Amino acid sequence: xxxxxxxxxxxxxxxxxxxxxxxxxxxxxxxxxxxxxxxxxxxxxxxxxxxxxxxxxxxxxxxxxxxxxxxxxxxxxxxxxxxxxxxxxxxxxxxxxxxxxxxxxxxxxxxxxxxxxxxxxxxxxxxxxxxxxxxxxxxxxxxxxxxxxxxxxxxxxxxxxxxxxxxxxxxxxxxxxxxxxxxxx
Numbered sequence: 292x293x294x295x296x297x298x299x300x301x302x303x304x305x306x307x308x309x310x311x312x313x314x315x316x317x318x319x320x321x322x323x324x325x326x327x328x329x330x331x332x333x334x335x336x337x338x339x340x341x342x343x344x345x346x347x348x349x350x351x352x353x354x355x356x357x358x359x360x361x362x363x364x365x366x367x368x369x370x371x372x373x374x375x376x377x378x379x380x381x382x383x384x385x386x387x388x389x390x391x392x393x394x395x396x397x398x399x400x401x402x403x404x405x406x407x408x409x410x411x412x413x414x415x416x417x418x419x420x421x422x423x424x425x426x427x428x429x430x431x432x433x434x435x436x437x438x439x440x441x442x443x444x445x446x447x448x449x450x451x452x453x454x455x456x457x458x459x460x461x462x463x464x465x466x467x468x469x470x471x472x473x474x475x476x
Contacts, residue, residue, distance in 0.1 A: 307332050334409075361385050368397045368404065375399075382409070 296311040303315055303324060313324040313332070323335040355376040358364045361384030364377040375397045379385075382393035385406065392410040397403070419430055426433070451462045459466045 303332070306330070364395060364397075364404070368399075368402075371397070371399065373399055376407075377404075 294310065296308055297314070298308070298311060299314045299316070301316055303313060303322075307313070307324075307326045307330040309326055309328050309330040311326045311330075313326070315322040315324065324332040325335060326332050354371070354373070355378065356367055357378045357380065358367055359380050361379055361382060364379050367377065368375065377395045377397060378392060379395065380392045382388040383390060385393060387406065388409055390411060393406050394408040394410075395404045396407050398405070419425065428436070453460045453463070455465075
């Protein structure tokens with residue numbers, strides 16, 4: 292496991308060290324960044340910075356809209372008449388976002404979007420073979436059984452038929468007829 296290096300700076304350097312944490316003192320608030328093994332930085336959220344942005348601009352937003360893509364955000368912003376917030380659920384159309392969602396402030400007068408926050412997605416692929424304690428049936432067999440379940444008018448009557456000790460019961464009571472009294476019918 293690589294060693295993590297720590298840096299306290301006033302501005303983020305042009306070339307970043309790999310596997311590093313940068314603490315940037317930026318006026319009245321600070322920013323934090325982590326770099327990966329190739330020196331690519333990812334910003335870490337800072338509540339003071341976000342609060343300053345909210346006080347300065349976001350309070351002027353008149354709406355919050357959830358849109359699926361950057362193209363949908365741009366289309367909605369073109370039609371709006373005021374400042375707005377857009378939560379883009381798939382923000383990968385923004386080159387600064389590798390996966391997940393992002394929140395943008397749209398300033399109508401400047402016709403400009405500012406990314407406020409980014410939300411990583413967690414893609415989970417669930418494979419039947421990897422489920423612990425799964426049934427021995429295959430997904431196809433389970434689907435077939437569900438498809439073949441009883442749905443006709445006599446379902447209630449059939450559901451009342453059970454057995455106890457190999458003997459037929461109806462509604463919890465033994466069926467006592469010569470023809471139905473054994474399992475040999």
